[in-house]
Amino acid sequence: LQVACPADALHPFKTSRQSGLLVDNETPSLDLPHIPWTHAPYCSESFTDTPGEKFCVFSSSAYNLHSGISILTDPETAAGLALQLNDLSLPWAARHHLSPRGEFRPDPDTDLPYTLIDIPGKGKGVVATRKINQFETIMKAYPAVIADNVFFPQEEGDSGQGNTRARKFFQKALEQLGDLDRIKKMARSRKGKVHLLEDVVRTNAFGMTINGRDCKGMYPEIARLNHACDPNAFPRFTSKDLAMTAVATRDILPGEEITISYIPLGMPSSYRAKSLGNWHFECSCGLCQAPKQALEASDSRREQIVELYVAMQDPSTTHDQLVEMTREFIELAQVERLITKIGEYYQVFMRLYYEKGDPQTAKKYGRAALKFAEIFGDPDGGFCAGLRKDLDVLERVIRESGES
Numbered sequence: 001l002q003v004a005c006p007a008d009a010l011h012p013f014k015t016s017r018q019s020g021l022l023v024d025n026e027t028p029s030l031d032l033p034h035i036p037w038t039h040a041p042y043c044s045e046s047f048t049d050t051p052g053e054k055f056c057v058f059s060s061s062a063y064n065l066h067s068g069i070s071i072l073t074d075p076e077t078a079a080g081l082a083l084q085l086n087d088l089s090l091p092w093a094a095r096h097h098l099s100p101r102g103e104f105r106p107d108p109d110t111d112l113p114y115t116l117i118d119i120p121g122k123g124k125g126v127v128a129t130r131k132i133n134q135f136e137t138i139m140k141a142y143p144a145v146i147a148d149n150v151f152f153p154q155e156e157g158d159s160g161q162g163n164t165r166a167r168k169f170f171q172k173a174l175e176q177l178g179d180l181d182r183i184k185k186m187a188r189s190r191k192g193k194v195h196l197l198e199d200v201v202r203t204n205a206f207g208m209t210i211n212g213r214d215c216k217g218m219y220p221e222i223a224r225l226n227h228a229c230d231p232n233a234f235p236r237f238t239s240k241d242l243a244m245t246a247v248a249t250r251d252i253l254p255g256e257e258i259t260i261s262y263i264p265l266g267m268p269s270s271y272r273a274k275s276l277g278n279w280h281f282e283c284s285c286g287l288c289q290a291p292k293q294a295l296e297a298s299d300s301r302r303e304q305i306v307e308l309y310v311a312m313q314d315p316s317t318t319h320d321q322l323v324e325m326t327r328e329f330i331e332l333a334q335v336e337r338l339i340t341k342i343g344e345y346y347q348v349f350m351r352l353y354y355e356k357g358d359p360q361t362a363k364k365y366g367r368a369a370l371k372f373a374e375i376f377g378d379p380d381g382g383f384c385a386g387l388r389k390d391l392d393v394l395e396r397v398i399r400e401s402g403e404s
């Protein structure tokens, strides 16, 4: 097979895509046949019951300063991800806190705002070593494992026996990682019952969608953040480099634990208890430990937010009522500190005001929604792109109506 163009120094692997290489176990052999993978893909067509459906393990032990990555997915999704792994513009400076072997070992010479310590009842956890300002990026991490949800068929509430069909895939994925040690040191919740990598991924990964497929992404540094129902940080995924960053949702004081929520924010306590049951731990966060009265007051505010949300959508709601409901809604969301959801809420307000024939107010909320979505969301993702388009439409409507 001929490679069409000479390798580009900055994008040495671009040619493999242009020449149409399919990155799976049948890839034709060149000197480096599986670039960017450092191992031949391990594939099976009989992994699922769908005829012809192929799943593989793709590994690069060189990725992320030799910390390594293993991806368990189909060849098409892997081919798309390969381009992101080869992006040499990855911000090396952002990785200054990783040791050469990629271990979580903060360098005392750098101005890291956190350290890893034992937290009673929670295993390890991350605490601030200096004041961290609201909206500051606390840490940035790259994935060690990305696995399609097809490898986790019996989701939570399962028998705890794990997926025996996928065992071989998990073993390959583990062996082919550059730095095995850091995986072995990570938290587990089903010891002994399932394959080590399956357990580590189930205990530590984020749900994400790649190439339209539901996956789990495991980011070892970010995974050290414990859960809180009223967290002070938010995990932000950026699709262009597959990175996950933790962003401060409010000012964090030295000595304070840095936490994220493992479940959707804004839910009442009964829902949270049920969802957290899936994580196999008893939550000891501030909100779960709050006195009964405070918990009930918080639940009541969260229920009011849902009721307002429904009432605002009612076509019979007048513009004046909408203004009053918006004010109440924002007040409640502020007391409940649901700042990372403000982007979503404001986007809804934008649509509602537009429908009520008030494009100026719609634009105000649209702009605010975009500001928050760019802080806590993926600036290259669909939500921000949709908002930018909506704002263009609003600008045009306002211009054409002669208002400014």
Ligand SMILES: C[S@@+](CC[C@H](N)C(=O)[O-])C[C@H]1O[C@@H](n2cnc3c(N)ncnc32)[C@H](O)[C@@H]1O
Residues within 6 Å of the ligand: 121, 122, 123, 124, 125, 186, 187, 188, 189, 203, 204, 223, 224, 225, 226, 227, 228, 279, 280, 281, 282, 283, 284, 285
């Ligand atoms: C993603 S890990 C978080 C880091 C982990 N503590 C460690 O030592 O690496 C998830 C595990 O941490 C523990 N954990 C996280 N948040 C907790 C909380 N709020 N209360 C008690 N345990 C918690 C549970 O054991 C859970 O299975």
